[in-house]
């Protein structure tokens with residue numbers, strides 16, 4: 001994509017529309033939506049101008065351009081779903097002819113991804129919306145047969161989108177073929193009124209994501225052409241013949257795409273939080289370390305470093321693992337294009353557990369960054385509350401975290417069985433065979449040794465799960481019941497697996513590139529990678545004591561090394577967050593701006609509160625005064 005400034009004369013709306021008179025947090029729910037549409041429409045116009053030469057391609061990494069909207073809107077862009085899922089669903093699931101047809105208007109249509117329903121989000125096979133082929137008219141008839149079948153949650157569906165990709169149960173000649181995707185227009189392009197046969201609205205205020213305009217949608221005998229089913233993988237022919245996909249799970253491909261991408265997105269969210277809290281901790285002086293010396297920068301407290309440096313390290317871990325996972329994704333998609341589905345289960349397993357761990361970690365680490373800013377972190381103007389609610393939404397959307405971990409566990413158990421049967425396994429799980437064949441070394445107190453130890457934990461917990469399932473089966477439970485009985489341990493296996501993966505990929509990728517970097521940079525990157533791995537070894541010390549030969553003495557040495565690393569990173573901490581290179585306009589934080597004018601910015605922002613527009617609020621005269629006067633002696 002060419003990144004030149006768009007000439008103003010090419011834009012329908014003035015760039016001045018991007019400015020806010022009142023900070024977003026003081027607006028009502030409705031005003032907030034209208035405000036982000038005002039700003040979002042300018043951005044949409046700019047993005048479409050910038051993308052004019054960019055051809056939509058399947059499995060293409062998202063452009064970073066959308067980061068700009070993080071600065072323009074402190075909340076979520078209601079057009080996000082258009083870029084994040086609507087267009088990718090079409091490019092990945094539609095035939096080339098359909099893509100040309102559905103995307104011919106480019107940015108002239110605004111779409112969303114309507115899959116989740118009131119009654120089902122996780123269990124896709126349980127979705128109730130139906131798409132029934134009418135052979136006579138060559139159309140599908142869409143219906144929402146129950147209240148629980150209403151689409152519920154899609155971003156931008158409430159008021160913004162005029163099209164969507166809908167997941168519905170496909171019925172042909174009375175037979176259900178399971179969930180399939182359909183391209184559906186939902187609003188008139190000119191009037192924006194919902195089309196007849198649809199019931200459309202917004203689902204109401206949420207914990208965060210409030211400007212995402214999440215909506216509901218019901219269908220009543222709503223007709224679309226047969227060709228509107230996305231037919232790259234499976235087809236319905238004019239005579240009603242159903243042509244099966246090579247793998248029915250390819251329909252879930254758009255979710256895999258976003259799950260893979262979320263790792264990089266979480267790296268960025270965490271970089272923003274770390275930048276704010278590390279800069280603030282360098283500006284703020286409070287309390288003494290030595291009683292007779294001046295008050296210190298709070299960043300000099302080792303416990304503050306412990307709270308914050310893990311966020312810097314984790315952001316790098318996610319960024320590097322995100323690239324690795326993206327490359328894996330691209331390779332698997334290329335293979336699928338050539339007809340080989342061999343690595344699809346592995347990709348699914350990797351993307352499920354890494355999406356879960358990265359979103360969960362980002363959530364609690366952003367919260368930790370907020371707490372590390374004391375009271376001021378609680379202010380909306382710090383931007384940490386907003387970062388937190390946006391990041392934690394990702395723990396649930398695009399696949400609920402427990403559910404996705406159970407998907408990875410399924411793969412681990414299968415792989416364990418294959419190891420027992422002597423089959424060779426993909427590189428990402430080959431350590432299970434080594435464990436089964438008892439080929440493991442004595443504990444080694446190095447990053448590589450820790451990575452090996454974490455893999456032993458995965459293998460040990462996976463073995464325990466397999467035995468637990470077997471035990472329940474031998475006591476008379478069906479396999480699926482035994483699975484449910486063992487689910488606490490299965491989650492543990494998946495969590496351990498994602499931690500081992502993150503540590504391994506981070507360490508080995510940094511090691512690999514370090515020879516190409518300047519010595520200074522290589523040293524700092526390695527310190528961050530080692531900090532990350534040592535942090536997790538100490539956090540998981542219980543598991544390491546159970547499943548490896550680590551000793552108390554080894555753990556004491558690791559603790560010592562961890563504290564050494566904090567001290568080594570301390571002088572570079574501000575430089576490290578500066579190197580994330582996030583502009584103040586995108587950081588949107590009174591606490592974290594580059595110039596360190598924390599207190600001045602806080603006061604300037606406080607004065608923007610509508611309550612400060614007058615010295616006495618009218619509610620005083622209306623309500624307080626009569627009460628005060630009544631009780632006045």
Ligand SMILES: CCCCCCCCCCCCCCCCCC(=O)SCCNC(=O)CCNC(=O)[C@H](O)C(C)(C)COP(=O)(O)OP(=O)(O)OC[C@H]1O[C@@H](n2cnc3c(N)ncnc32)[C@H](O)[C@@H]1OP(=O)(O)O
Pocket residue numbers: 047062063064065066080081083084085113115116121122123124125155249250252253255256258261262265344345348396397398399400403407410411414
């Ligand atoms: C300017 C540019 C801007 C660009 C912007 C980019 C920005 C990105 C940032 C992100 C922003 C996102 C915004 C918010 C979006 C939220 C959207 C949503 O939530 S949308 C809604 C999201 N909703 C969800 O995520 C719903 C979650 N639920 C699900 O995905 C499924 O129901 C399920 C996977 C849980 C089960 O499915 P089910 O059919 O019951 O399957 P079974 O369990 O019976 O397993 C049978 C076999 O299938 C296998 N397999 C399964 N899946 C896959 C796969 N994908 N593949 C391969 N294999 C798969 C499985 O391993 C097993 O294998 P085996 O063991 O037999 O060998």
Ligand SMILES: Cc1cc2nc3c(=O)[nH]c(=O)nc-3n(C[C@H](O)[C@H](O)[C@H](O)COP(=O)(O)OP(=O)(O)OC[C@H]3O[C@@H](n4cnc5c(N)ncnc54)[C@H](O)[C@@H]3O)c2cc1C
Pocket residue numbers: 081113114115116119120121122123152153154155209214393396397398399400401402403406
């Ligand atoms: C901010 C936000 C934006 C969203 N945007 C979109 C969108 O654009 N488009 C869209 O289609 N959807 C969207 N969603 C919906 C989202 O994808 C679903 O909410 C999500 O997939 C979780 O499904 P659920 O709500 O059915 O949770 P549930 O599955 O009902 O989860 C409830 C509890 O049940 C547990 N549970 C469920 N099944 C199992 C199981 N098999 N084993 C063990 N435990 C289980 C879960 O772990 C959880 O604890 C969005 C959601 C949010 C919060």
